[in-house]
Amino acid sequence: MGVTTGHVKRAFKYRFHPTDVQAAEPSRAFGCVRKVYNLALAARTEAWARKERVNYSQASGMLTVWKKTEELAFLGEVSSVPLQQCLRHLQAAFSNFFGKRAKYPRFKSRKKSRKSAEYTGSGFRFRDGKLTLAKMAGPLDIVWSRPLPEGSLPSMVTVSQDAAGRWFVSLLCEDPNVVPLPAVGTALGIDAGLDRLTTRLVRENQTLVIENLTVRTMVKNRGLARAVSDAAWRQMRRMLEHEAAWYGRDLVVVDRWFPSSKLCSHCGSLAGKMPLSVRAWTCEGCGTIHDRDVNAAKNLLAAGRAVAACGAGVRPQRRTPGGQSAMKQETPRPEP
Incomplete structure (x- = not known):
C-alpha cells in the first residue's frame, strides 16, 4: 500500500x-x-x-x-x-x-x-x-x-x-512535516494502566484499540480515578485520536462496559467481581494466570479486531457465560 x-x-x-x-x-x-x-x-x-x-x-x-x-x-x-x-x-x-x-x-x-x-x-x-x-x-x-x-x-x-x-x-x-506512515500489519490493545508515549504506539501499530472510558463517571471510584489520572487517560486518548488521523492509522473504541479485565483472554471465561487492587488473577475455567493489564489489553485487541472486521459495536453480556466469550457483536440498525 x-x-x-x-x-x-x-x-x-x-x-x-x-x-x-x-x-x-x-x-x-x-x-x-x-x-x-x-x-x-x-x-x-x-x-x-x-x-x-x-x-x-x-x-x-x-x-x-x-x-x-x-x-x-x-x-x-x-x-x-x-x-x-x-x-x-x-x-x-x-x-x-x-x-x-x-x-x-x-x-x-x-x-x-x-x-x-x-x-x-x-x-x-x-x-x-x-x-x-x-x-x-x-x-x-x-x-x-x-x-x-x-x-x-x-x-x-x-x-x-x-x-x-x-x-x-x-x-x-x-x-507539511506530518505525512501518513507506511501501512504495517501490527495491532495493539491499550489498557487504562498504560504508561507509554503515544507517538511510538502510533508509529509501530496500524490499529490501536482503546476503551471508551468516561473519566467523569469514574472519579467516584477513587482507586480507578487515580489509575486513570496516572495514565493521563483523557490526554492520551486525545493524542491518539489526533496522531492516528495524522499518520493514517486506525483507532477503534470499544464499549466502556466491555469486561476486558475480568474476561479470560485464553478460554473466554468471565470472572466475578474484581476490584482494582487485584493486579493478577487465575482463571477458574482453564487455570491461566493473568496479569490484569496485559489480559485486558489482549481482550481489547480481540474486540477491536472484531469491530474492524465486522463494522459492528461490541457490548458485554450481562451474565457469566460459563466459559463462552463475553463479547457480542451488535450490528448497527438502519435509521428508520
Whole structure:
C-alpha cells in the first residue's frame, strides 16, 4: 500500500493579550454563539416533537430572521462567522444523534459551557505573521511560543478564554512535516494502566484499540480515578485520536462496559467481581494466570479486531457465560 501525499491539518495554540477594546469583540461573540446555539437547538427540538427535521440551511435562515427582531438585534453586532460555525456544530451533533453515535444535543450553559468562537477564512486576516479578527482594527498581541509551519496559512482560527481569564488563539494549518506512515500489519490493545508515549504506539501499530472510558463517571471510584489520572487517560486518548488521523492509522473504541479485565483472554471465561487492587488473577475455567493489564489489553485487541472486521459495536453480556466469550457483536440498525 502506498503513502498518500496530502498534508495533515494541525491546530497551533498560543496565548495572546488583547486590549480592552479587542477583548470586547470575542466576549460578545462567546455570548452570541451560546445564544444562537440554544435558539437553534430549541427550534429543532420543537420541530422534532412535530416529527419534522430542521437542517443547517433552515437554521441559518432562522438566524437571519432573529437578527431583524428588536429582542435579538444584538446578534448583528458581532461577526456572523462564529454564529454560522455554531450552527454547523449543531448540525454535526444532530447527525451524530441520528446516526446513533451520540446522545441528543444539550443546551449550552452560561457557567459551564466553554467560551470559544470559531472564525473561518472570511472572519480573519493573516498577513506578515499578524492575525486580525473581523470587526477589529488591529492585530492581536500573540505570544508566538513556536513558529507555524513554513509557508502555511491558517484556514480556521478559534479564540477562547479559560476559567482563569487567560486568552488563547488556535490556528488550524496544514503541516507539511506530518505525512501518513507506511501501512504495517501490527495491532495493539491499550489498557487504562498504560504508561507509554503515544507517538511510538502510533508509529509501530496500524490499529490501536482503546476503551471508551468516561473519566467523569469514574472519579467516584477513587482507586480507578487515580489509575486513570496516572495514565493521563483523557490526554492520551486525545493524542491518539489526533496522531492516528495524522499518520493514517486506525483507532477503534470499544464499549466502556466491555469486561476486558475480568474476561479470560485464553478460554473466554468471565470472572466475578474484581476490584482494582487485584493486579493478577487465575482463571477458574482453564487455570491461566493473568496479569490484569496485559489480559485486558489482549481482550481489547480481540474486540477491536472484531469491530474492524465486522463494522459492528461490541457490548458485554450481562451474565457469566460459563466459559463462552463475553463479547457480542451488535450490528448497527438502519435509521428508520
